[in-house]
Amino acid sequence: MTALLRRDLKLAVRAGGGFGLGLAFFLIVTVLVPFGVGPQSELLSRIAPGILWLGALLACLLSLDRLLALDWEDGTLDLLATSPLPLEAALGIKALAHWITTGLPLVLAVPVLGILLNLPAQGYGWLVLSLLLGTPALSVIGTFGAALTVGVKRGGLLMSLLVLPLYVPTLIFGAEAARRGATGMDPLTPLLMLSGITAGVVAIMPFASAAALRVNLR
Amino acid sequence: MSMTEDTATPKRPSGFWSYANPVKFLGLSERVLPALWGLAALSLIVGLIWGFFFTPDDFRQGSTVKIIYLHVPSAMMAINAWVMMLVASLIWLIRRHHVSALAAKAAAPVGVVMTLIALCTGAIWGQPMWGDWWAWDPRLTSFLILFLFYLGYIALWEAIEDPDTAADLTSVLCLVGSVFAVLSRYAVNFWNQGLHQGASLSLDKEENVADVFYFPLLVCIAGFVLLFLALVLYRTGTEIRLRRTRALQAREARL
Amino acid sequence: MTLTIRDLCVARGGLPVLQGLSFTLAPGQALILRGPNGSGKTTLLRTLAGLQPPLAGQIDGAEEQIAYAAHSDGLKAMLSVRENLTFWADVFGQSDIVPALDAFALMPLIDRLAGTLSAGQKRRLGLARMLVTGRPIWMLDEPTVSLDVDAVAQFAVAVRRHLAAGGMALIATHIDLGLEAEVLDVTPFRATQDTRAGASDEAFL
Numbered sequence: 048m049t050a051l052l053r054r055d056l057k058l059a060v061r062a063g064g065g066f067g068l069g070l071a072f073f074l075i076v077t078v079l080v081p082f083g084v085g086p087q088s089e090l091l092s093r094i095a096p097g098i099l100w101l102g103a104l105l106a107c108l109l110s111l112d113r114l115l116a117l118d119w120e121d122g123t124l125d126l127l128a129t130s131p132l133p134l135e136a137a138l139g140i141k142a143l144a145h146w147i148t149t150g151l152p153l154v155l156a157v158p159v160l161g162i163l164l165n166l167p168a169q170g171y172g173w174l175v176l177s178l179l180l181g182t183p184a185l186s187v188i189g190t191f192g193a194a195l196t197v198g199v200k201r202g203g204l205l206m207s208l209l210v211l212p213l214y215v216p217t218l219i220f221g222a223e224a225a226r227r228g229a230t231g232m233d234p235l236t237p238l239l240m241l242s243g244i245t246a247g248v249v250a251i252m253p254f255a256s257a258a259a260l261r262v263n264l265r
Numbered sequence: 266m267s268m269t270e271d272t273a274t275p276k277r278p279s280g281f282w283s284y285a286n287p288v289k290f291l292g293l294s295e296r297v298l299p300a301l302w303g304l305a306a307l308s309l310i311v312g313l314i315w316g317f318f319f320t321p322d323d324f325r326q327g328s329t330v331k332i333i334y335l336h337v338p339s340a341m342m343a344i345n346a347w348v349m350m351l352v353a354s355l356i357w358l359i360r361r362h363h364v365s366a367l368a369a370k371a372a373a374p375v376g377v378v379m380t381l382i383a384l385c386t387g388a389i390w391g392q393p394m395w396g397d398w399w400a401w402d403p404r405l406t407s408f409l410i411l412f413l414f415y416l417g418y419i420a421l422w423e424a425i426e427d428p429d430t431a432a433d434l435t436s437v438l439c440l441v442g443s444v445f446a447v448l449s450r451y452a453v454n455f456w457n458q459g460l461h462q463g464a465s466l467s468l469d470k471e472e473n474v475a476d477v478f479y480f481p482l483l484v485c486i487a488g489f490v491l492l493f494l495a496l497v498l499y500r501t502g503t504e505i506r507l508r509r510t511r512a513l514q515a516r517e518a519r520l
Numbered sequence: 521m522t523l524t525i526r527d528l529c530v531a532r533g534g535l536p537v538l539q540g541l542s543f544t545l546a547p548g549q550a551l552i553l554r555g556p557n558g559s560g561k562t563t564l565l566r567t568l569a570g571l572q573p574p575l576a577g578q579i580d581g582a583e584e585q586i587a588y589a590a591h592s593d594g595l596k597a598m599l600s601v602r603e604n605l606t607f608w609a610d611v612f613g614q615s616d617i618v619p620a621l622d623a624f625a626l627m628p629l630i631d632r633l634a635g636t637l638s639a640g641q642k643r644r645l646g647l648a649r650m651l652v653t654g655r656p657i658w659m660l661d662e663p664t665v666s667l668d669v670d671a672v673a674q675f676a677v678a679v680r681r682h683l684a685a686g687g688m689a690l691i692a693t694h695i696d697l698g699l700e701a702e703v704l705d706v707t708p709f710r711a712t713q714d715t716r717a718g719a720s721d722e723a724f725l
Contacts, residue, residue, distance in 0.1 A: 120592075121592050125571060125590055212413040212445065213441070237455070515533070515534070
């Protein structure tokens with residue numbers, strides 16, 4: 048199992064783009080927001096938690112179509128399906144690799160981007176914490192979307208259509224926790240809800256993903 | 266998913282499950298449909314005319330309240346259509362009856378139209394009540410999310426060529442989507458406590474709208490249910506005929 | 521440890537393609553599948569490998585015993601020959617990749633990125649993967665595509681050695697590998713237009 052994780056990480060580093068693209072996208076979205084809504088710092092600091100959460104979510108989404116498509120094209124998924132590794136575990140590992148290469152860098156980069164949007168000082172900790180708890184769910188749900196659409200040529204847009212509605216609960220609780228943290232309210236309730244969703248999704252979604260992938264491999 | 270069934274002794278299912286046979290299902294739907302169309306039209310005409318012209322104006326909301334006769338039934342059917350798709354998807358995944366998968370496929374566009382009607386009538390009703398065409402009220406928001414789920418479900422059906430693969434994948438999506446739709450409902454409730462009035466119908470008599478509005482509303486709901494059934498039966502028949510054409514062509518092409 | 525196929529019927533795209541297939545494969549035996557394009561050899565191999573369910577019939581002794589090689593080799597262009605092979609060895613719980621490299625003369629290429637290999641070299645690497653699986657039944661779909669004469673000979677030696685060690689092989693190929701193997705022509709087993717085997721399109725006929 049660690050072999051698959053090591054391979055995916057190695058590929059992400061070597062093929063480039065793995066770490067870089069998502070982060071660059073996140074940066075650009077964040078920079079574009081003030082152009083769209085105006086430079087008033089009190090407005091920016093009010094919407095900063097939501098914008099940063101949304102940016103992280105879109106950056107995650109952007110890299111999803113590479114998650115399984117490459118392994119599908121070169122036949123790796125066929126071979127993995129006939130290997131002793133259960134497909135559920137393989138997809139769980141691939142989601143983990145996606146989180147390490149996409150979600151984790153976003154979490155680490157978000158304080159810097161928070162400065163650009165005048166995020167209130169008390170909000171940084173809660174924003175990072177909420178992203179840390181929420182982004183794994185984004186990767187796991189995204190893996191499900193990728194497994195559903197892996198057989199569709201140019202399925203990237205379709206996958207966004209399928210995955211984005213599934214992101215609603217995570218986004219709501221994540222952004223709510225970050226917002227409450229930034230405005231000095233108690234963020235504990237949404238944080239607990241967010242953790243609950245992440246825990247549930249991590250436990251159950253690999254089975255749904257594997258079921259979808261098996262159908263596509265037939 | 267094991268599909269190695271014993272083909273030496275074909276089982277002849279009786280009763281309800283016998284209609285899982287597409288040909289038998291077509292026969293039944295052809296016999297039932299005319300009556301269903303008639304009943305649906307009758308109850309819609311009676312319910313809507315009764316509701317629009319023979320009920321008093323509400324003392325607070327004036328005549329705008331009458332949009333309830335479209336809004337409430339369509340909102341109910343928007344949710345019920347999804348529940349029906351969920352049940353049909355489960356039947357397909359467990360028993361692999363093709364009619365079930367095709368019925369779910371046929372119900373989705375009907376459900377999406379019901380959701381749209383509920384959203385539009387909600388906006389038209391909301392404008393004089395709240396002063397805005399749209400408010401991010403939990404109920405409205407939930408319906409908007411439901412609308413997105415319908416779109417995704419339909420898009421997935423359209424994108425996949427092999428019908429069995431499409432049926433399997435959309436069924437899995439419907440299952441997962443149902444869980445997330447419920448989650449979203451609670452998340453949205455948490456996110457914004459709304460302006461929307463409470464349930465118009467419930468078993469608790471205290472909460473209900475007054476009887477004068479209530480009876481024509483029941484007729485309208487019956488009309489929407491019948492209309493939904495008729496549309497789904499009709500569309501399922503179309504899907505079955507499409508699949509039949511496809512199957513015949515595939516067999517022909519092999520020679 | 522035998523692979524037993526009884527009265528198997530396989531389908532592609534909701535349509536039965538082969539029916540009534542029965543054969544057994546004992547340790548040390550190989551079976552060559554022949555048949556024209558589109559006759560269902562690939563579908564049969566994918567079914568036996570467990571990638572798709574059979575319509576009817578029984579497959580005994582295949583579970584967790586099969587190493588499957590399809591048209592595409594599952595190689596990563598950005599990983600070296602060693603890394604590609606080590607990965608599959610790890611997945612299958614093996615560790616020694618040297619015999620596999622030796623068998624297909626890949627030692628000189630060990631640190632090259634797979635993306636820089638020629639088509640034939642990639643194919644050799646794909647076949648070397650079979651050796652690191654440690655699985656007794658090899659299922660190969662057109663294994664000699666883009667191989668030169670020397671590489672075909674290396675492959676034949678690898679198969680013979682595998683058989684001698686009690687392994688089994690099921691190979692869909694058109695060329696003569698010089699193996700003492702039975703040949704199964706799938707043509708007589710092709711499903712006819714009026715076949716009823718439980719395929720998904722039959723409910724609509």
